[in-house]
Amino acid sequence: MLVPSNRVLVRKTGRDLRRRAAQMAAIAVTVLLGLLLFVASYDSFRNLETSYRQTYERLHLADFTTRGGDPLAIAAAVRDSAGVLRVATRTQADVPMSIGATKLVGRITGSETAGIDEIDLTAGNLPDPAHRDQVVVEHHAAQTFGLTVGSRLRIFDGTEWRQVTVSGVARSAEYLWPARSRQDIVGDPHAFAVVFAPQAVAVSLAAQPGPNQTLIEMSPTATTSERDRVVDRLRSAGAAAVEPQREQPSNAALHEDLGGFSKIAVGFPALFLIAAAIAEYVLITRLVQAERPIIGTLLAVGARRRAVIGHYVGYGIAITGLGALFGVLGGFVVTSAVTAAYTRQIGIPDTVVEHRMATAVIGFALGLLTGVIAAMVPAIGAARIAPAAAMRGDGDRPAPAGRFARRTARWQRLPVVARMALRSLTRGRRRTLATMTGTVLALVLILASVGMLTSMRAMLNVQFGTVQQEDATVLVAPGTTDLQPRLRSVPGVAAVEPTTMTPVTVAANGDSYSTTLTGLPAQTTMHGFRDPDGGTRQLPVDGVLAGAPLAAKLGVGIGDILTVTPAFGAPRQQRLAGFVDEPLGTVLYATDATAHTIGGLGTNGYLLRFAPGVDRNTLRATMTELPGVIAYTDTHALQDQVEKFLGLLWIFIAVMLILGATLAFTVIYVTMTVNLAERTTELATLRAAGVSARRLTAALAIENLTATLLAVPLGLAAGIAAACAFLRSFTSDMFDIDLAIGAIPPLLAVAAVVAAAALSQLPAGRLVQRIDVARVVRERAR
Numbered sequence: 105m106l107v108p109s110n111r112v113l114v115r116k117t118g119r120d121l122r123r124r125a126a127q128m129a130a131i132a133v134t135v136l137l138g139l140l141l142f143v144a145s146y147d148s149f150r151n152l153e154t155s156y157r158q159t160y161e162r163l164h165l166a167d168f169t170t171r172g173g174d175p176l177a178i179a180a181a182v183r184d185s186a187g188v189l190r191v192a193t194r195t196q197a198d199v200p201m202s203i204g205a206t207k208l209v210g211r212i213t214g215s216e217t218a219g220i221d222e223i224d225l226t227a228g229n230l231p232d233p234a235h236r237d238q239v240v241v242e243h244h245a246a247q248t249f250g251l252t253v254g255s256r257l258r259i260f261d262g263t264e265w266r267q268v269t270v271s272g273v274a275r276s277a278e279y280l281w282p283a284r285s286r287q288d289i290v291g292d293p294h295a296f297a298v299v300f301a302p303q304a305v306a307v308s309l310a311a312q313p314g315p316n317q318t319l320i321e322m323s324p325t326a327t328t329s330e331r332d333r334v335v336d337r338l339r340s341a342g343a344a345a346v347e348p349q350r351e352q353p354s355n356a357a358l359h360e361d362l363g364g365f366s367k368i369a370v371g372f373p374a375l376f377l378i379a380a381a382i383a384e385y386v387l388i389t390r391l392v393q394a395e396r397p398i399i400g401t402l403l404a405v406g407a408r409r410r411a412v413i414g415h416y417v418g419y420g421i422a423i424t425g426l427g428a429l430f431g432v433l434g435g436f437v438v439t440s441a442v443t444a445a446y447t448r449q450i451g452i453p454d455t456v457v458e459h460r461m462a463t464a465v466i467g468f469a470l471g472l473l474t475g476v477i478a479a480m481v482p483a484i485g486a487a488r489i490a491p492a493a494a495m496r497g498d499g500d501r502p503a504p505a506g507r508f509a510r511r512t513a514r515w516q517r518l519p520v521v522a523r524m525a526l527r528s529l530t531r532g533r534r535r536t537l538a539t540m541t542g543t544v545l546a547l548v549l550i551l552a553s554v555g556m557l558t559s560m561r562a563m564l565n566v567q568f569g570t571v572q573q574e575d576a577t578v579l580v581a582p583g584t585t586d587l588q589p590r591l592r593s594v595p596g597v598a599a600v601e602p603t604t605m606t607p608v609t610v611a612a613n614g615d616s617y618s619t620t621l622t623g624l625p626a627q628t629t630m631h632g633f634r635d636p637d638g639g640t641r642q643l644p645v646d647g648v649l650a651g652a653p654l655a656a657k658l659g660v661g662i663g664d665i666l667t668v669t670p671a672f673g674a675p676r677q678q679r680l681a682g683f684v685d686e687p688l689g690t691v692l693y694a695t696d697a698t699a700h701t702i703g704g705l706g707t708n709g710y711l712l713r714f715a716p717g718v719d720r721n722t723l724r725a726t727m728t729e730l731p732g733v734i735a736y737t738d739t740h741a742l743q744d745q746v747e748k749f750l751g752l753l754w755i756f757i758a759v760m761l762i763l764g765a766t767l768a769f770t771v772i773y774v775t776m777t778v779n780l781a782e783r784t785t786e787l788a789t790l791r792a793a794g795v796s797a798r799r800l801t802a803a804l805a806i807e808n809l810t811a812t813l814l815a816v817p818l819g820l821a822a823g824i825a826a827a828c829a830f831l832r833s834f835t836s837d838m839f840d841i842d843l844a845i846g847a848i849p850p851l852l853a854v855a856a857v858v859a860a861a862a863l864s865q866l867p868a869g870r871l872v873q874r875i876d877v878a879r880v881v882r883e884r885a886r
Contacts, residue, residue, distance in 0.1 A: 113415045120391065121422060127777060128423050130770045131383050135427030135474060136434065138376025139467045143435025145373070147463050148442040149366040151456050155447055156280070156358060158454040163222045164190070165277040165349060166319040168334065171618070172344025172609065172669060175315045181341035185334050187326030192218035192319045194303060197310035198284075198607075198707075200260035200581060200734035201297060203249045207728045209579055209707065209735040210297040211284070212259065214306035215240065220319040221278055223300055224453055228253035228272030236305050238271040243451060244282040245297035246273045259299070260581065260734065262311030274300065275453045283353035285607070287620050287689035289838050290357075292741040318343070344669045345609040345618045358450070360838055371830060372552070377474045379545050380424065383774040384478035386538045388419050390778045392486045400491040409487035416486055420479025421472055428471025432464045539808055540815035542774075543857055547819030548826050550853045555827025555845045562844035563687040566634075568739060571686050574630040574711035576723070577603070577737045584708070584732035591710055594726055596718035601630045604699050606706030607671040608692065610650070612658040617837075621648070621670065621692040621706070623699025630711040633693065634685045643695050647681035651690030653837035655683060668692070670704020678702065690837040709735075773864040788875045797872045804872075805865045812861040816854055823853070 121128050159165075170178055175193040183191045194214035201210035215223060215230070223240060231238035241251050251257070255270045276298070283289045284296050300306075307314060318338070322331060338346050349355060392399070399412060436459050447455040580587055592600045604623035609616050624631055626643050633641050636652050643649065648666070655661060662682055669675045684693065694702070714723065720738060728736050787800055828843045835841065 113411070114418075117415065117418055117422060121419070124387065124391075127383075127387050127774050130774050131380050131387065131423050132427035132430075134376055134380040134383065134770055135424045135471050136431040138373040138380065139428050139431030139471050140434040140438060141376065142370070142373035142470070143432055143463055143467045144438035144442055145366065145370070147435070147439040147458070147460055148446070149362060150460065150463075151439065151443040151458055152362055152446060152452075154456040154458065155443075155452050155454050156355070158456055159280065159452060160277050160349070160355075162454065163224060163277040164220050164321055165352070165355070166220050167322040167331070167349050168320040168338065169347045169352065170318040170320075170338050170343035170345065171316065171347070171671075173342030175318045178318045178338060178341040178343050182320060182334050182337050185330070185337060187323050187330030188320060188334060189323045189326075190218055190220050190319075190321040192220045193315035194221075194317050194319065195306045195310050195312050195315050196317050197306075197312060199262075199310055200579075201299075202258040202260075202265065203245075203251070203297060204257075205725065205728060206249065206294050207734050207736060208295045208297060210245070210259075210299065212239075212306050212309045213298060213300050214303040214315070215300040216303045217319055220321045221276070223274035223276050225272050225274045226453075228270070231271050231302055231305070233302060235269075235271075236308070237266070237268050239268045239299040239301045239305070240272040240274045241270050242279050242282070242298035242300070243273050243275050244279060244293070245299075246270075248293045249297065257299075259309050261309050262582075266309065268299070268301075268309075275451065276300075277354075278352065279354055280450060280452055281354045281357045283357050285620065286351070286353050286356060286618070286838055287691050289353060290688070292737040294741065295735055295737040344611075344675075345616050347618065356836075356838065360834065360836055363833065371826075372549075375545065375549055375552075377470060379542075379549075379770070380427070381474045381478040382538070382541055382545065383770070384420055384423060384475060385481065386778045387423075387774065388416055388479045389482040389485075391419065392416060392482045395486075396489060399486050399489050403489065404491040412487045413480075413483045416483035417476055417479045420475030420483075422475075424471045424475030424478075428468045431471065432467050435467065436464070536811045536814075538778075539811040540818075543812045543815035543861070544819040544822055546857050546860070547816070547823045547853055549823075550856065551820065551823025551845070551850065552826040552830055554849045554853060555824060555843060556830055558846060558849055559827070559831055559841055559844045563839075563841045567687045570632045570634065572630075572739055573632055573713070574601075575714040575720075575739055576712045576727070577709055577739070578712065578727055578733050579605075579707050579709040579735040579737075580732045581734050582708070587730065587732050588710060590730060591712065591727070594723070596715050596723055597712055598715045599629065599713040601625055601628060601711045602696065603630075603709050603711050604696060604706050605709065606673075606699065606702070606704045608702070608704065609669045610654070610658065610692065611667040611669070611675075612660045612664060615658050617654060617657050617690070619651075619654075619689075619691055621668065621694060621699055621702060621704075623694055623696040623706075624711075626695045626697075630713065631693075636683055636685045638685075641682065641684075643693060644681035645695070646698060647679035647694070648698065649682050649684050649693040650680060651692075651837070652683040652685050653690045653840065657690070657837060668702055670702055670706065673702070673704030676702045685840065687840050687842075688838070773860070777864065784875060787872055791872070791875055800872050801865075805862070808865060809858065809861055812858060816857075819857070820850055820854070824850075 179191045179193050182188055194217050196211065196213045198209050198211050201208055223242075225240070226243055228240070230240065241255075241257075245251065249257075251270050251273070253270055253272060256267055257270070258265045258267050260266075279298055281289075282293070282296060282298070284291060288296075301309060303315070320334065320338070322334070335346055335348075350359070402412060403409070439459060440457050443457050444455060578587075578591065588600050588602065591597060602625065604621075606621045606623075607618070608621045609618050611617075622631075624643060626645070628643065633643070633649060635641055641649075648668070650666075658666075660666065660680055662680055664680050666678050666680055667675050668678050678694075678698070699706070712727075714720070720740065724736055724738060727733055790800055791797065824843070824845060827845065831841050831843055
């Protein structure tokens, strides 16, 4: 008996793939895009983590930073603890600065810290100990204000303005992203600058009696229990707040952005691979059905069923393997570009670009696995075919009409074309299900991208429209009392309200959280307070309002007592009067009277609202020239900085939106063209019976578009759920983004998918016209 060799089957595979080049290319490109995204995103994520870690290790970013208490006593309490490598104290304070024509509240930091939190000079030199007027400027501030070696700026030391000279520009692991605090992750770049000075100079400029922070660097081999014991000793020694490295504002901001990006980058490639698997399953299932007589012949002449399975699984591997290979190679190229672009934008000193072989192997294996899984079910079905029945063509008989199909035959008011389409929906259930699945997947891809885009846009509108209703904020020097009427008299200023901002540490149930206490008038019109349930509220007469994430941070609820310790003040007990829902930050709010009672070293200022159409740059210049003004923040500039922080994400979402729309067309195109090819015999029979090609084309279009529309509700629900799941990856005490998609984007997504489905009908007309009725009838008669 003559059994076909493997070489013959390989040639047959190549021939069949060439005949279906369009569908094969669509599936291969889908796999390529999915694996390119996977390799590029995963390796970029790992590269960025490695880049951060290398910078932190090289500059010895502190593992713990404490505030409050006696820093010298706290340092002594943990210096000899197991796992502790270095301990240092320093002075750090936010002080008024004047750089050129800009007034701001900057930060002075002591730089002599025993090798902890070192700075990396990029220009100039460290301050000369013999010159007490020299400082080093952090490089973000140098870029923003155009400062170079030799530039001058002024710092207010509490009694007078002192002029200092820039001796150098440096990068700091503490300010890879220039965040003032966890509540001020993104701010007006012209409202914050960091300068480093020798400890003695920092104490003098900050008007402090001595150090106010303790820095602890742990050994790389320190265990979790050793770290926990150090934290316990720090608190027992009097530290009001203990900030671990993971909660350091810059580090937390970068990892928040990176963490959300990494989760999205894994989720979207998975959707692409699922789409490819579904399309390939449909394609190979159709191939098996078309080749039933051939399969029967192969089995009849002695071919092993295992060989038949391997033959059709080979189709899946050949298609996805090609896409996987080019996807992995393309991912290497994109990895280098993404890593370099991100580190350049953020200004990370150490850029690590590695192409991990493990990622490539995993990616390629995922591509092959996609092909194997998609092909395995139809391949096993092919091996189970009874040779005699297959050669007689028994398996090609249409499924019996179901109840719905029989019922549609009685709907005489419907045109014949419509009844044909509706009958086909239930008679070809697998065909209908494949079309619906492609539609659902396409809507998931589009709505996941669009939902994130609209939600982040809505988040910015809520933060800078409903919550922060001021146009600008000015901070004033201590003792300034008569500035409000002068601000109100400036042309273009419509309203002015006083405010206070005090750094505080909130403690409850053995946990603490560093944040800012904002004091406002009881009936403020500059700030909106949103309840977590969606309503609005006013400031309480007594007690404080807190950002909703504080409930999980400290394990507290409304009515609980909080211990609020202000900067350079005594602990105060305050009732938690309620929570507020704000997209950015977790802040405490109180009336100005309550804030005054809590005390501490805070900053007084005013919130401003402008008249429509004013020149904001002119107002900035006018405000900063007023006596007593020490800082000015433009809310619009703050919004621009938020957009910059989310810049990489915007790009990623835009790319995914384009790819999602493209994939929508690809999935539906492959599914529908394969379904049309599957019905060649049926269509030829109808043509032979006298049904016109135009009527058949219309029936096919109605059937496919109806299946598409039937899948829309499920696709909308799945797409919105996917968008919500991706947004949750960004939720923290720094960001709280709710899903806000509206009605228009889903309608446009549905329109795009239906348009893709309609476009996919174009091959239907050509297929019907090209049917060789005589050939099909002869083949059926054999």
